[in-house]
Amino acid sequence: MALLDKTFYIETFGCQMNVHDSEKVIGTLVHEGYRQVETEIEAALILYNTCSIRDKAEQKVFNRLNDYKALHKKGKRFAVLGCVAQQEGEKIFERAPYVSLVSGSASYRKLPEMLAQLEAGEERITGLDDRQTDETFETEFTARSNRHRGYITIIEGCDKFCAYCVVPYTRGKERSRTSHSVLAEARRMADAGYTDIQLLGQNVNSYKDPSGKMSFAELLAAVGQVAGIRRVRFTTSHPRDFTRDIVEAIDAQPTLCDHVHLPVQSGSSHVLKRMQREYTREWYLERIAWIQAARRPISLTTDIIVGFPGETDEDFEQTITLLAQVQYDAVFAFKYSPRPNTPAISMEDSIPEEIKTQRLQILLDRQREIQRKNYCRHIGEIVEVMVEGHNTARGQVFGRSSQNKVVNFTVDAPILPAPGNYLNVRITQAFPNSLLGEAVVSGREAAQMHLSIQDASIEISIV
């Protein structure tokens, strides 16, 4: 069945890398003459960018595809992209025969060819990678959905093979872009008015410049020096590749944000060993000590898995003591979820669901108290906030600090500042997940500010 017209609808799940991949896929489609529409009903081509990190991801995808069955009768075509596409491969055609295209992220470079096949009426088009490719998905046609803050992927894939994780199987091997290409993209973004750049990678600090010119810390500093860029973030850092020069770069370059996300997964060296994380609690805490010794206060956040096979009460207690020791500003905690193809799926001593739930609750309660105290320390401080939008009902503006904390604030001005403005805000109140304050704006600043009465607009700009 050939395509009825060149309209498409895309739905995206998963991490920031997937969100950004979708921006690049959209840009590529638009460049190939397609037009994005807001609903499945209006679209001739429906793309579904999937995530497989936890739970019964594949089942959810098949359930959703089942919903699409009826639409197929109306002549629509379907593409499954992302991590479930790579994981399930051609099985998707068997269980959902109305799908025409299945592609993992490591094959997106071939999208224009795959689209041509689709337009020619081919029924089973695949872009599947078995950890062979050295290619990265680079395109000038990225449809970024925010006009001030944007992602740049600097490294794709993962070679770490943690025992619980699907990513090495779904995203292919680790491959980096050249520092030249990353910096060229950062400059293009700055020229288009972006001020906030987030460098992305499954393990962003495992970056290895194929041209051998720059280390990760040097690339960070160089992006931070691009004229017009005011904020640079990077995520996710892996403790194994976290070097001291990253902290030195943050200290030296004010545009590098005061925030490091450093997933620990467990506070117990015994569990870390079973997880194949290849570091111990002590080794991790040494990196934390470097970060905490920086000249600027750097906010720390982490990911934790509770209920990994064999995790004893004592092991879990060590995760709780680690939280107390590090005093994170945010923790993303998950119950261990067995995943296909991973070694942990066949490990003994699995933890009953109710124990996982209990441990997760204990952890979240403890962490909430830590955050309550951490956030209170900001009361009275003046922090710089980049405006993201307005809460018109409350007459408030919201945005984020360099530490990535959400700040809601009032502005004593007839019109609220538009998204993308940077304002100094005096913090008056604190909650476990956000700060409240009032803008400190002089009359002159207010006059220079780009003002708007609209809420944060979602506009697409191709950079």
Ligand code: SAH
């Ligand atoms: N590369 C990053 C993490 C990427 S995956 C790192 O190694 O730190 C994002 C998070 O999902 C992980 O940090 C982990 O906490 C969680 N996760 C991954 N696989 C999981 C699984 N099978 N069950 C529960 N959580 C999982």
Ligand code: SF4
């Ligand atoms: Fe998954 Fe580990 Fe790779 Fe992170 S480092 S993506 S947890 S395998």
Ligand code: F3S
């Ligand atoms: Fe999900 Fe794949 Fe990202 S499994 S978290 S979309 S790397």
